[in-house]
Amino acid sequence: MAAQTATSKGAATRELILDRAYAIACREGLEGLSIGDLAQAVGMSKSGVFAHFGSREDLQLAVLDAGGRRFGESVLIPALRAPRGLARLRAIVGGWYDWVRDNRQGCLIMGAVSEYDSRPGVLHDAVVTLIKRWRDDTARAVVMAVEAGELRADTDAKQLSFEIFGFALALHQDTRLFDPKQARAQAERAFDRLLSANSP
Amino acid sequence: MAAQTATSKGAATRELILDRAYAIACREGLEGLSIGDLAQAVGMSKSGVFAHFGSREDLQLAVLDAGGRRFGESVLIPALRAPRGLARLRAIVGGWYDWVRDNRQGCLIMGAVSEYDSRPGVLHDAVVTLIKRWRDDTARAVVMAVEAGELRADTDAKQLSFEIFGFALALHQDTRLFDPKQARAQAERAFDRLLSANSP
DNA sequence: GAAAAGAACGAACGGTCGTGCTATTCATGA
DNA sequence: TCATGAATAGCACGACCGTTCGTTCTTTTC
Numbered sequence: 001m002a003a004q005t006a007t008s009k010g011a012a013t014r015e016l017i018l019d020r021a022y023a024i025a026c027r028e029g030l031e032g033l034s035i036g037d038l039a040q041a042v043g044m045s046k047s048g049v050f051a052h053f054g055s056r057e058d059l060q061l062a063v064l065d066a067g068g069r070r071f072g073e074s075v076l077i078p079a080l081r082a083p084r085g086l087a088r089l090r091a092i093v094g095g096w097y098d099w100v101r102d103n104r105q106g107c108l109i110m111g112a113v114s115e116y117d118s119r120p121g122v123l124h125d126a127v128v129t130l131i132k133r134w135r136d137d138t139a140r141a142v143v144m145a146v147e148a149g150e151l152r153a154d155t156d157a158k159q160l161s162f163e164i165f166g167f168a169l170a171l172h173q174d175t176r177l178f179d180p181k182q183a184r185a186q187a188e189r190a191f192d193r194l195l196s197a198n199s200p
Numbered sequence: 201m202a203a204q205t206a207t208s209k210g211a212a213t214r215e216l217i218l219d220r221a222y223a224i225a226c227r228e229g230l231e232g233l234s235i236g237d238l239a240q241a242v243g244m245s246k247s248g249v250f251a252h253f254g255s256r257e258d259l260q261l262a263v264l265d266a267g268g269r270r271f272g273e274s275v276l277i278p279a280l281r282a283p284r285g286l287a288r289l290r291a292i293v294g295g296w297y298d299w300v301r302d303n304r305q306g307c308l309i310m311g312a313v314s315e316y317d318s319r320p321g322v323l324h325d326a327v328v329t330l331i332k333r334w335r336d337d338t339a340r341a342v343v344m345a346v347e348a349g350e351l352r353a354d355t356d357a358k359q360l361s362f363e364i365f366g367f368a369l370a371l372h373q374d375t376r377l378f379d380p381k382q383a384r385a386q387a388e389r390a391f392d393r394l395l396s397a398n399s400p
Numbered sequence: 401g402a403a404a405a406g407a408a409c410g411a412a413c414g415g416t417c418g419t420g421c422t423a424t425t426c427a428t429g430a
Numbered sequence: 431t432c433a434t435g436a437a438t439a440g441c442a443c444g445a446c447c448g449t450t451c452g453t454t455c456t457t458t459t460c
Contacts (some may be wrong), residue, residue, distance in 0.1 A: 047408075114311060159390070166368075177332075245443090401442105413449080419442105424440105427435095430433090
């Protein structure tokens, strides 16, 4: 009944399926991801795909997890190469803004947030965990900038993270609804103003 | 084939349907709104409900329109009773924050944004129009506050609106994923800091 | 090379979906 | 009061949904 994939081939196929599923779910959302479409996208039968996950919900969880991993590898990991402090915080936000630019056809995570933000279940919990971790990562970068003396000592890291998230959300929305270039410029400026308002 | 409702009873029924449809779509999204569920909610047959709109897409458009009207009547109209300037801007943002608090089980408009932000079609266009109007309304209130001398003369109204939207989006997200009280406090503080940063 | 395990297929199930078509009920204006 | 047309119901359709099952082919293990 459960997904097994003990074989190396099985694991490879599973990765392929997840890859295609991620692409579909970016556009259609995790709720819009159907096993039939997915099977067609990977050139397999419905039941063949299904057997790798055991249920649609487990598939959605796996795709969400894959999405979180991609985001981390694309935004957080590169930013960790920047030195602690303001440089790293700027790298995080800049990487995030780039991510929004490069995923204009849809962001799996943001989609999942609005799909499951008020619908109880394992997917809601997974989304909460994912966003909370990202928020904490951001707040930690703020704290480091404070400790480095690059932000005012009385800076409220959680408050700053809240506002940074707000700008990223507005960027996300404006990029899709209005002009991406202008949205990016406004988000950059908002973040700069935020930093200078908290500069020591 | 189009929806007609020439009779007064027909119009009344249509309003009832839209009322229930709005409630459902708040929770499930416009994509999650099915005619079968809706018919059951109003105690009618599927075809009876269907005849009022002619197509599912027209139903969704009508529900979105009703949602926009509700938001306007609940947030914008009351705020217009406040005197032009900072008072009105505060009323707009406060009303918006209250709206987020009072629609915790789901906001139709925010849901529609993420459902149709990158899917071309009439619903995408309707969402863009809706959000653009609301953004313009907000920017206009900012301009009035500038003209009243309550904000710095060099204030960029569009930039300020972008940031205000960001805070509202972050509030929306945090209200559902984390602690509503704390989210509200952070959004209030973010807005206050924004105003004082632009105070003359 | 035999035996066990895994991977994938194809068909089918019970549901639900949106949408037509055809009656039938009902409200309304003359 | 009656004729007219709107409002609603009923039924059927084709398509798709997630899921289950039995079977077959392939990979791994001994």
